[in-house]
Amino acid sequence: xxxxxxHYALILALALSLxxxxxxxxxxxxxxxxxxxxxxxxxxxQFGFVAISFAALTHAYVVSDFSVLNVAMNSHSAKxxxxxxxxxxxxxxxxxxxxxLILTLFGATVAAFGGNLPxxxxxxxxxxxxxxxxxxxxxxxxxxxxxERLVPAPTDGQGLNPLLQDPxxxxxxxxxxxxxxxxxxxxxxxxxxxxxxRVDAAWARWVRPWTLAAWCFLTVGxxxxxxxxxxxLGWGGFWFWDPVENxxxxxxxxxxxxxxxxxxxxxxxxxxxxxILLAILTFSLSLxxxxxxxxxxxxxxxxxxxxxxxxxxxxxxxxxxxxxxLTLFAIRAPCxxxxxxxxxxxxxxxxxxxxxxxxxxxxxxxxxTLYPLFLDALTGEKVSVGPPYFHATFVxxxxxxxxxxxxGPLLAWKRGDLAxxxxxxxxxxxxxxAVPLATLMFAxxxxxxxxxxxxxxxxxxxxSIGEFAERVRLFGASPRETWRxxxxxxxxxxxxxxxxxxxxxxxxxxxxxxxxxxxxxxxxQAGESVPVGGYEFTFRGVEDVRGPNYDAVRGIFNVTxxxxxxxxxxxxxxxYDTSPQTTTEAAIHPTLTxxxxxxxxxxxxxxxxxxxxxxxxxxxxxxxGAILVAAGGIVSLTDRRxxxxxxxxxxxxxxxxxxxxxxx
Amino acid sequence: MRLSYVLPLALFAxxxxxxxxxxxxxxxxxxxxxxxxxxxxxxLPPIDGxxxxxxxxxxxxxxxxxVNVFASWCGPCRIEHPLLMEVARSGEVPVxxxxxxxLPRNAMAWLKRYGDPYRRVGSDRNGxxxxxxxxxxxxxxxxxxxRGRIAFKHVGPMMPEDMHQRILPLVRELQDR
Numbered sequence: 001x002x003x004x005x006x007h008y009a010l011i012l013a014l015a016l017s018l019x020x021x022x023x024x025x026x027x028x029x030x031x032x033x034x035x036x037x038x039x040x041x042x043x044x045x046q047f048g049f050v051a052i053s054f055a056a057l058t059h060a061y062v063v064s065d066f067s068v069l070n071v072a073m074n075s076h077s078a079k080x081x082x083x084x085x086x087x088x089x090x091x092x093x094x095x096x097x098x099x100x101l102i103l104t105l106f107g108a109t110v111a112a113f114g115g116n117l118p119x120x121x122x123x124x125x126x127x128x129x130x131x132x133x134x135x136x137x138x139x140x141x142x143x144x145x146x147x148e149r150l151v152p153a154p155t156d157g158q159g160l161n162p163l164l165q166d167p168x169x170x171x172x173x174x175x176x177x178x179x180x181x182x183x184x185x186x187x188x189x190x191x192x193x194x195x196x197x198r199v200d201a202a203w204a205r206w207v208r209p210w211t212l213a214a215w216c217f218l219t220v221g222x223x224x225x226x227x228x229x230x231x232x233l234g235w236g237g238f239w240f241w242d243p244v245e246n247x248x249x250x251x252x253x254x255x256x257x258x259x260x261x262x263x264x265x266x267x268x269x270x271x272x273x274x275x276i277l278l279a280i281l282t283f284s285l286s287l288x289x290x291x292x293x294x295x296x297x298x299x300x301x302x303x304x305x306x307x308x309x310x311x312x313x314x315x316x317x318x319x320x321x322x323x324x325x326l327t328l329f330a331i332r333a334p335c336x337x338x339x340x341x342x343x344x345x346x347x348x349x350x351x352x353x354x355x356x357x358x359x360x361x362x363x364x365x366x367x368x369t370l371y372p373l374f375l376d377a378l379t380g381e382k383v384s385v386g387p388p389y390f391h392a393t394f395v396x397x398x399x400x401x402x403x404x405x406x407x408g409p410l411l412a413w414k415r416g417d418l419a420x421x422x423x424x425x426x427x428x429x430x431x432x433x434a435v436p437l438a439t440l441m442f443a444x445x446x447x448x449x450x451x452x453x454x455x456x457x458x459x460x461x462x463x464s465i466g467e468f469a470e471r472v473r474l475f476g477a478s479p480r481e482t483w484r485x486x487x488x489x490x491x492x493x494x495x496x497x498x499x500x501x502x503x504x505x506x507x508x509x510x511x512x513x514x515x516x517x518x519x520x521x522x523x524x525q526a527g528e529s530v531p532v533g534g535y536e537f538t539f540r541g542v543e544d545v546r547g548p549n550y551d552a553v554r555g556i557f558n559v560t561x562x563x564x565x566x567x568x569x570x571x572x573x574x575x576y577d578t579s580p581q582t583t584t585e586a587a588i589h590p591t592l593t594x595x596x597x598x599x600x601x602x603x604x605x606x607x608x609x610x611x612x613x614x615x616x617x618x619x620x621x622x623x624x625g626a627i628l629v630a631a632g633g634i635v636s637l638t639d640r641r642x643x644x645x646x647x648x649x650x651x652x653x654x655x656x657x658x659x660x661x662x663x664x
Numbered sequence: 665m666r667l668s669y670v671l672p673l674a675l676f677a678x679x680x681x682x683x684x685x686x687x688x689x690x691x692x693x694x695x696x697x698x699x700x701x702x703x704x705x706x707x708l709p710p711i712d713g714x715x716x717x718x719x720x721x722x723x724x725x726x727x728x729x730x731v732n733v734f735a736s737w738c739g740p741c742r743i744e745h746p747l748l749m750e751v752a753r754s755g756e757v758p759v760x761x762x763x764x765x766x767l768p769r770n771a772m773a774w775l776k777r778y779g780d781p782y783r784r785v786g787s788d789r790n791g792x793x794x795x796x797x798x799x800x801x802x803x804x805x806x807x808x809x810x811r812g813r814i815a816f817k818h819v820g821p822m823m824p825e826d827m828h829q830r831i832l833p834l835v836r837e838l839q840d841r
Contacts, residue, residue, distance in 0.1 A: 277672060284676075291683070311687045319680050326673040333669050370682065377685035582739055602737055605767050 003068055006056025007147035010097075013049040013104070014137040016042055020107075020130035024123035029195075036119050039126040040111040046130070047101075047108035054088075054101045057146050061088050067153035070094065070146045075157040078549040078577070079165070086170035092310075093146035095173055099290075100136045102174075102181040103129065106210075110185070117206060124192035125185075132184055135317045143310050165576075165583075168228035175221030176248055180286035182214020183255060187283035190276045191325055194332040199276060204266035207279070209642045211262060215255045216633035222248050223626035231586050236519070236597055236614050238622060241390045246369045247289030253362035254282040257355045264351050268413060270342065271352070273333040278359070280329060284322040285362070291318055292369070343415040350408030350416075357401040364393040402456045402507065405500055406463030410470065428466040432459035443516065453511030460504030468497045495636025502628025509621030513595075518615040523608040533615025535596060536560045537569075542600065542609060550574040552585075555600030555609060559589065571600040571611075595619045698814045703731075703806075704796035708786025712768035718760055718786030724812035728838045730759045730831070731806040732782070733794060735766045736774035738802045740821035745778050747827045752781035757835045761785040764794050764802050807831060809838045 020042045027035025057070070061084045066072040074091040075084055083090075089098040107129040114122050140146070189207045193199045225248065230238040239245065258278040264271045291314045342348040368385045406428065410421035422429070436455040440446050469475065471493065472485040518533035526541040540556040552572040559566045569587035576583070589596040594617040601610030698704075707719035723729055732748060734741045752759050761782035763771045768787065775782075788794050797806070798817075807816040816834055818826060 273669070281672070315680070315683055315687060318683070322676055323673065323680065326676055330670045330673050370679065373686040374682050377682050605769070 002056050002059055003065065003147050003149070006053045006060075007145070009049040009052040009056070010137065010141060010147070013046050013053065013100075014134065014141060016046040016049065017104075017130040017133045017137055020046060021127050021134050023127075025127035028120040028123040028127075031120070033119075036123040039123040043104070043107040043111035043126050043130070046133070047104040050097075050101050050104045054097055057094060057097060058085060058088050061085060064157065065153075066155070066157050067149055067151070068146075069148040069150040072150050072154050072157045076549065076577075077156055080548055082167070082170060083165050089173050089177075090170075093140065093144045095177070096136060096140050096144055097146055098174060099177050099181060100133060100140070102177050103133050103136065103184060106181060106185055107133070114206075121189075121192055121196065121203075121206075124195055125188045128188035128191045129184060132188075132321065135321065139310075139313050139317065143313055166228060166232055168224055168232070172221060172224040172228060175217050175224060177221075179214050179216075179218025179221050179248075179255075180251060180289065182210060182217060183251060183279075183283040183286050185210035185214065186258060186279040187325070190279035191328065193276060194325075194328050197332060197335050199265065199272040199336055201266050201269060204262050204275070205641065208259070208262045208266065209637055211255060211258055211279075211282075212633050212637050215252070215259055216630045216637070218248065218252050218255060219626060219630040219633065222252060223623050223630070226626075227623050230619075231588055232583065236517075236586075236599075236612070236616065238619070241368070241385075241387050243369050244293050246365050247292045250362050250365050250369075251282050251285040251289060253358050253365065254278060254285050257358040257362070258282050260351050260354050260358075264348050268342070268348055270348060272336045273329075274355070276333060276336070277329060278355070280322070280325045281359075284318075284325070285366075287318055287321060291315065342413070345411065345418050346416040347408060347411045347413045350404055350411055353404050354401060354408065357397050357404075361394055361397040361401075364397065365390065368393070399452070399456060402460050402503075405503070406459050406467075409464075409467045409496060409500075424470050425463050425466050428459060428462035431462040432456075445515075447515065450511055450515035453507060453515075457504045457506075457508035457511060460507065461501045462504075464497050464500040464504065468493070490641070491639040492636045492641075495632045495634070495639070497632070498635060499629045499632025502625045502630075502632055505621050505625030505628060507625075509618050509623075509625055513616045513619035513622070516617050517619075520611075520613045522611065523604050524611045525608050530611075530613055532596075532613045533594070533617075534561065535566065535615060537598065537613050539609070539611065545572065547574065550576040553600065555598070555611065557587070557598050557611075557613075559596060567596070569596065569598045571598045573600055573602075590620050592620075593617060698798050699817065700813055700815070702811075702813050703808055704793070706786075706793045706796060708762065708788055708793055711763055711766075711771050711785055711787040713772050714785060716784040716786075718762065718784045720812070722760065722784055723808045726810050728757055728810055728835055729808045730757055730835070731762060731808055732759060733762045733764050733797070733799055733802050733804045733806075735764045735802050736770040737766065738764075741803045742778065744803055744805075744821040744823075744827075745781070747822055747824060748781040749779045751827070751832070752783075756832070757839070758783040762794060762797070763787045764799070765789065765791045805831070807834055807838070810841070 020039060023035045024039035024042075027033070027038070057068075059065075060068045060071050061075055062081070064071065064075060064077045064084070066075075070091060070093050071087075074094075075087045079087065088094045107126055110117070110122065110125060110129075114125075117125075186207050189203065189210070193203055222245075225245065226238045229240065229245075230236070258275065261271050261275045261278055265275050291311070368389050371385050406425065407418070407421050410416075410424060411418070432455050435458040436451040439454055440451055471489060472482045474482055477485070520530050520532050520537075522530065524530060524539040526539055529536050529538045531537075536559070538558040538560065540558060542553050542555050545552040545554045552574045554570050554572045557569040557571075559569055567589045569589055571587040572585040574583045574585060584599055584601075587598045594615060597614040597616060599612040601612065603609055703720055703723050705720050707721075708717055710717040723731070730748075730751065734745075748759055751757065759781050761784070763785055765788065771787070786793070791799075797804075803821055805818040805822055806814050809815045815838060816831065818831065822831070
């Protein structure tokens with residue numbers, strides 16, 4: 001019964017989204033107030049229905065109702081509760097439901113808290129949101145109904161893919177989707193602006209918090225996914241340039257560009273059509289990501305649910321949404337006139353450079369991801385594009401971007417002083433030269449790329465802190481004056497400093513861990529010792545362990561340093577009851593400066609066990625840095641200008657819409 | 665100037681067309697250079713503890729056959745295993761096995777635990793014969809026609825639809841020929 005209620009709620013939500021997608025849009029065009037006013041209540045009620053539907057599916061999972069096909073296929077009664085709940089979105093149908101839940105949640109948030117938005121803009125934004133939602137709801141109800149019944153019901157379910165049965169991954173999709181779907185807000189605002197023919201500082205100020213929030217979620221989502229790959233796949237790697245990873249990374253790159261260019265629109269009234277285009281592209285890439293993951297056009301270690309027949313629907317939807325919005329852009333964007341002019345060396349100039357580099361980087365990733373598909377479509381030849389391509393194209397683009405990220409914030413708007421900025425960053429420059437020099441002198445091996453990498457990472461951290469010190473006059477003013485300045489500095493500045501420094505920390509983590517890791521792959525006998533990166537791993541043997549729903553072989557390693565016991569590491573290989581797949585559970589011992597990482601493999605048949613042992617210096621800085629980047633975004637989100645809301649549009653244009661109609 | 669506003673749309677059109685074509689392709693379908701070629705000359709000993717072994721002559725008996733490359737250490741092999749058991753039980757077509765880089769003890773235990781669908785199994789301890797078959801990962805599955813030529817190759821674990829919609833229909837077609 002509850003299941004049918006959930007299904008029915010979904011159908012009602014579809015009906016409401018059709019209403020929300022048409023009447024307010026037409027109402028805003030005709031300036032018919034009752035239809036404009038419809039948008040708010042409908043958006044909130046629509047969210048309510050989707051929430052009921054989601055709750056119904058979650059209930060089916062929690063009570064293990066195997067008469068629901070989706071539950072029977074993806075759950076098992078012996079599964080721990082956490083994974084029963086995360087199983088809701090661990091499959092195709094459920095993840096779509098989560099998508100729509102978040103989409104309507106954002107719509108409802110605009111409806112509930114967007115009181116200071118001009119009613120027509122709000123109506124248009126909510127209509128565009130609803131049109132996106134209509135597509136997804138139709139997709140679900142027509143091809144991927146999560147509430148389909150299974151008769152007769154099996155006695156138990158088939159279980160969740162054991163690789164996914166993991167706390168890191170349980171929360172990876174929700175964050176990713178909060179990011180993807182969050183960008184739909186920027187998209188909806190962009191389309192509304194195109195329809196209105198108007199982009200101004202107030203518009204940018206409304207868009208920015210949404211973009212920022214979505215971007216923070218996506219950052220956390222990507223970091224969680226990478227962390228999961230690091231400890232669960234047992235290869236010790238953290239990023240594989242896999243199509244599914246790229247699918248989440250591309251919207252992040254475009255979103256990062258969008259964040260920066262929105263500042264220019266807000267402060268300087270320039271780069272309008274470019275910002276609109278970025279907003280469209282960012283969400284389009286999110287949709288493309290969904291398409292790539294869900295349709296099976298690309299093979300990937302991550303492709304857990306693929307079905308070509310669904311791909312046709314998603315492709316049609318993609319063409320409609322992206323093609324439609326880009327057509328609207330081609331027709332309307334030329335009417336958007338930019339205001340502020342600026343010299344090449346200026347804050348705007350630096351942000352334009354940032355945008356060029358980030359979007360080019362995004363394009364290279366897109367090309368690398370789709371190239372095998374293009375080639376197959378054109379010539380039938382099968383290739384796979386691997387990390388070498390991405391390292392050769394992506395990394396060189398990031399070098400100038402990192403350099404510019406250090407200098408840009410010190411440049412003035414309109415016309416900046418490059419020499420002056422550099423002289424104020426001389427301390428950072430000293431650091432950026434000293435650290436790589438030190439690695440050259442003291443490290444056993446120091447490839448040029450790694451030296452350059454440490455220089456860049458150090459530079460970004462030092463320059464971000466240096467720029468902050470400059471702002472609060474840390475050197476050259478009294479402590480009281482410094483404190484006063486620090487207190488009055490906008491939160492956005494704090495956010496930028498933290499995020500930029502965090503990016504530097506990520507770079508350092510990647511460069512140092514990849515360059516100076518120690519890896520030992522060998523067969524070990526009980527009692528045997530292996531030296532790894534200054535530590536001694538002593539294999540004590542294996543034991544069989546029974547988990548809640550799996551059998552495991554657990555290897556035991558005593559790790560010592562200079563004879564002192566540091567830790568006991570117990571990597572496992574698990575065989576789940578419900579799936580023939582085995583998973584590796586790497587044992588990781590993190591310290592601030594390095595990770596020790598152990599994986600137990602297969603027996604060699606004569607008492608020995610294959611083991612992989614790593615020492616990875618600074619590897620946890622990658623995720624620490626990512627957390628800093630996201631934290632910077634959150635701090636920036638609490639900036640006063642977002643809390644007090646956007647300024648009223650200039651007098652004469654606000655509210656009535658007559659003047660606006662004359663412009664449009 | 666006007667053109668630059670249309671450019672994103674034009675680029676997207678190209679991407680959309682490629683994605684559309686991509687949907688019609690099967691990413692798992694990796695063409696084999698050996699299709700329509702006779703099976704390589706080979707002769708494999710049995711797994712220790714079995715009487716049979718597998719050789720090229722066993723595939724030139726005028727009977728259509730499925731050859732499945734498997735190993736006890738191979739996780740995906742266990743996914744497709746029930747399908748092979750099902751085919752073996754139906755008796756529709758003989759299933760032969762090539763046991764790839766495996767310890768005899770582990771292979772025998774595996775067959776005992778999960779069931780033995782194979783009529784004949786050859787043990788390829790060092791993987792030399794598998795190279796001649798063009799194998800670069802387990803599991804892989806071949807369909808061999810009446811004259812001992814390779815008619816089809818499947819890379820990766822077979823899903824029920826692979827077996828029922830591609831492989832078995834092909835087997836029937838070859839048997840009727």
